[in-house]
Amino acid sequence: MYEFAPVLGSALDRGARPVLRFLHVTLGLSPDHVTWGAFGASLVAAALFATGRTGMALAFMAFGQILDGLDGSIARQYGLASEAGRRLDTALDRASEIAIFCGCALGDLVSLKLAVLASIAVLLLTTIVHRSRLDPGIKRFALYFGIWLPYNLIFSVVFLVNLTAYVVGLLIIDLHFQRRMDQLGGDLNTVASRAVRLETP
């Protein structure tokens, strides 16, 4: 969760050590268990959004996000970090967001169109974020502002921010690619073709 802010992540890890010990040593939970727990809390939040209990939904969403932060902390603290765990975390994060966004649409907090568009923008960004390293982090977190602002506005912001980050991310990846192509030197007439080799595992 804090891969883009490692200092913050390690500071939180230190502060949360007793909780991590309780979850992992006392209760015997693995990072994956906590990831699934976070997803379960998000599903409950989605159901509460859908039934119009927004306050409770936000509370469950917050609980889910706290668990979502703890899974990575347990993995780091006890040397259990793995690529499979990271993938599961990302996949369930996106599933949580889509469930919560759909819950908001079912609860008439926002139009279905905006909920779907925000989900698409978040998913698009996820497809490249590991290469672009650009993630504004404005996804379900933005929903807390629904206490003060209309949800249609919040979902529009989520859509536009993530879509913009996607476009900028594509450009960042392109520029990295260009730098590597230029390093190949030689005949620039064929550089795009030769660049295929750079991308072929």
Next chain:
Amino acid sequence: MTIVTHVLATTLGVRVLKLTGSDAVLAYAFGVGVDIDHAIKAPFFWRAGLRKERGYYWRTSLQEPVALLWIVPLCFFLGSWIPALFFVIHLAMDYGVSYEKMPWYPYSPVVTQGFLLGVSDKTKEIALMVVLLCTNLLLFLAPL
């Protein structure tokens, strides 16, 4: 294609569809404005030692088919198909000339040269420019 040809095509589209205000702005943004990536690539070209070759990879995914992944959702958001329409016109023109393109990068490293490869780029560019210029002039003199 050159930016002049894109401007002529977009202007023709704007006149034919009678677009005004924000619709016209969207048409020019997606029919011409996406060419801004050439400016983004300029510093790289400069650093590469100004090895001026026709085939320097001047493009980015901003003006490749992969951009439809974000342009189509944007169209739904705006409630207008003008961005997608003018972007597809821009794409069709660019894929009519033979320089190398990476239509699906970063999802695929496939490289293509587009279509109509049997005709020289200069011939296609000049022919299209003349047609667009004449049609624009015609519409200017005798509006729809």
